[in-house]
Amino acid sequence: MKTANFNKMLLALSAAGLLFGGYFALMEWFVGPMFVTNDALFWTLPLVAYIFLALTSTGISILMTAGELLNNKAVIAHKPVLLTAALSLLIGAFAALTAEMGSPLHVVWLLFSPNLSSPIWWMGTLYAVELLLLGIKYYALLRGRPLGSELWLTSAALCVAVAAALVLGSVFGTAVGRTGYQGADASVLTLLCALASGMSLAPLLFKEQAREVLQLPGRSMLAGLALFLFTLYLYSSRSTVVAEIVWVQLWMPLLLLGALLAYKVKPALSALIALPTVLLVELFFVIQGQMQVLGPKQTWLGAVQSYMPNTAEIAILIFGCSVAYLCFFLFNRLALRPGGSAD
Amino acid sequence: MRYGMVIDQQKCVGCAGCVFACKAENHTPPEINWCDKIITSSGQFPDVRFEYLSTMCNHCDDAPCVKGCPTQAMHKGEGGLTLHEQEKCIGCKACMENCPYGVISFNWQRPHQEWQENKGLAAGTFTPSVMLAEAGGEGSPLSNPERGGSYPLMRSRGTVEKCNFCDHRLKVGLNPVCVDACPSNARVVGDLDDPNSEVSMLIRKYDGKPLKPELGTGSKVFYIRRYTPENR
Numbered sequence: 001m002k003t004a005n006f007n008k009m010l011l012a013l014s015a016a017g018l019l020f021g022g023y024f025a026l027m028e029w030f031v032g033p034m035f036v037t038n039d040a041l042f043w044t045l046p047l048v049a050y051i052f053l054a055l056t057s058t059g060i061s062i063l064m065t066a067g068e069l070l071n072n073k074a075v076i077a078h079k080p081v082l083l084t085a086a087l088s089l090l091i092g093a094f095a096a097l098t099a100e101m102g103s104p105l106h107v108v109w110l111l112f113s114p115n116l117s118s119p120i121w122w123m124g125t126l127y128a129v130e131l132l133l134l135g136i137k138y139y140a141l142l143r144g145r146p147l148g149s150e151l152w153l154t155s156a157a158l159c160v161a162v163a164a165a166l167v168l169g170s171v172f173g174t175a176v177g178r179t180g181y182q183g184a185d186a187s188v189l190t191l192l193c194a195l196a197s198g199m200s201l202a203p204l205l206f207k208e209q210a211r212e213v214l215q216l217p218g219r220s221m222l223a224g225l226a227l228f229l230f231t232l233y234l235y236s237s238r239s240t241v242v243a244e245i246v247w248v249q250l251w252m253p254l255l256l257l258g259a260l261l262a263y264k265v266k267p268a269l270s271a272l273i274a275l276p277t278v279l280l281v282e283l284f285f286v287i288q289g290q291m292q293v294l295g296p297k298q299t300w301l302g303a304v305q306s307y308m309p310n311t312a313e314i315a316i317l318i319f320g321c322s323v324a325y326l327c328f329f330l331f332n333r334l335a336l337r338p339g340g341s342a343d
Numbered sequence: 344m345r346y347g348m349v350i351d352q353q354k355c356v357g358c359a360g361c362v363f364a365c366k367a368e369n370h371t372p373p374e375i376n377w378c379d380k381i382i383t384s385s386g387q388f389p390d391v392r393f394e395y396l397s398t399m400c401n402h403c404d405d406a407p408c409v410k411g412c413p414t415q416a417m418h419k420g421e422g423g424l425t426l427h428e429q430e431k432c433i434g435c436k437a438c439m440e441n442c443p444y445g446v447i448s449f450n451w452q453r454p455h456q457e458w459q460e461n462k463g464l465a466a467g468t469f470t471p472s473v474m475l476a477e478a479g480g481e482g483s484p485l486s487n488p489e490r491g492g493s494y495p496l497m498r499s500r501g502t503v504e505k506c507n508f509c510d511h512r513l514k515v516g517l518n519p520v521c522v523d524a525c526p527s528n529a530r531v532v533g534d535l536d537d538p539n540s541e542v543s544m545l546i547r548k549y550d551g552k553p554l555k556p557e558l559g560t561g562s563k564v565f566y567i568r569r570y571t572p573e574n575r
């Protein structure tokens with residue numbers, strides 16, 4: 001299919017996704033709960049949609065800012081498209097989060113009345129700062145002139161992106177009562193997921209002849225996540241305690257290895273394998289820590305729960321992705337308009 | 344002053360009087376219990392074991408829910424109580440993830456919305472909304488204005504709620520309602536900082552233990568005389 005036709009199809013799909021997902025988001029904001037959540041299993045696919053989009057944005061941000069700081073010509077040449085992708089993905093992530101939290105205002109209130117010991121506060125704030133930094137960089141791009149403080153801005157965006165991904169993991173890693181989450185490995189997981197998904201998407205944003213620069217970091221990140229998951233699998237597969245039951249399945253690292261093998265010759269296929277795999281890794285991780293019901297809720301919900309997303313939850317994932325793609329399209333259009341800097 | 348509670352398992356008869364008293368006092372929606380129970384049965388006949396453990400927020404000294412809450416909605420208050428400020432709650436559920444005791448509930452629906460219904464059971468009978476209008480009350484005819492003084496009687500959809508040890512009653516020198524409602528006097532509330540308070544003496548005498556002490560949360564609800572083999 002010709003690129004122009006493919007882009008049109010993606011645009012049409014995103015518009016349809018916006019309507020379909022938007023309906024469920026509106027229902028969640030104004031009418032009532034649509035998700036298969038309860039007092040024991042309260043974080044489901046809509047939160048994972050946020051995590052996935054935010055971490056993918058982080059991965060792209062890290063690639064872009066690190067490339068800029070290292071003066072990598074190929075990355076700098078693709079800065080506009082990387083920047084719009086990172087910005088759009090983060091906006092898509094926040095769109096999914098507003099549905100998860102039941103109101104767009106709730107996301108804003110998080111910034112006020114801060115609690116510095118709360119990983120969620122740090123995560124929300126760091127991602128809000130990242131959004132702001134990317135927004136400023138995008139403004140500079142539209143202006144066609146770099147800002148005087150571009151180096152500082154780029155360094156700050158890189159630091160904030162890495163910190164945000166690590167802090168996102170700590171939201172789970174610091175939960176003392178849930179053995180399925182506990183530990184610093186939660187932060188390692190989220191950072192590796194960010195790098196793997198960002199680097200899987202990157203080749204699709206690069207011109208074919210410039211992709212060489214991505215080969216080593218891209219494949220290393222996929223291998224890193226695969227190795228980490230495989231180690232976790234081996235480490236935890238002996239466990240028989242419900243709360244510690246392995247959430248990592250063997251197919252996860254294997255699929256990532258498949259994506260790694262296809263990375264050079266078939267980057268689209270590689271992304272098609274890697275991105276859903278990373279999404280599922282994040283979903284399994286988030287669900288597993290809540291599978292064992294705690295305290296009196298056991299009396300009502302049973303000791304252990306299972307999970308299957310419903311239409312509304314899938315719709316929020318589609319909503320987040322559609323918002324991201326539509327923003328990406330729009331931002332690129334603006335940046336590439338005649339006289340714009342990025343043409 | 345550090346409020347704590349002792350629950351004597353050999354006095355508790357599992358009647359759930361505390362659960363109902365709490366519901367009435369704190370105007371919790373039908374699907375939410377601040378004071379609740381953990382029921383476990385284990386073993387194989389004839390060697391079976393059943394345990395009814397009354398449970399609620401443990402008002403942990405080092406409360407994981409407070410640490411996790413991004414907006415300080417969940418916070419420590421006077422007497423070491425873990426309190427919740429509805430207006431600041433953004434419904435992120437971090438407190439629910441962090442509480443190892445599963446005692447925080449989420450308002451998935453608008454609380455007490457059944458009282459807004461305008462359909463009667465049969466033609467000509469009262470509808471819930473007419474009953475509410477006639478009987479008065481905030482949100483439902485069961486609302487307790489005394490509770491409303493320090494915590495909104497009608498909580499918002501998309502926020503959490505949990506036991507606050509009847510802070511409004513403690514303030515005026517009364518016991519939490521679950522303590523007064525218990526027909527077998529299985530519950531005692533008092534100051535853990537005072538070595539001569541009844542709670543401190545009971546904990547010392549019977550080697551009272553909180554739930555999950557290994558987590559180091561400093562939980563302040565202690566259980567004594569549980570039906571463990573050593574207490575038979």
Ligand code: SF4
Binds near residue numbers: 401
């Ligand atoms: S029992 Fe749970 S809700 Fe209560 S203070 Fe401890 S962590 Fe917080």
Ligand code: SF4
Binds near residue numbers: 412427431436502503
């Ligand atoms: S749900 Fe409310 S009380 Fe709980 S952590 Fe979030 S803001 Fe705090």
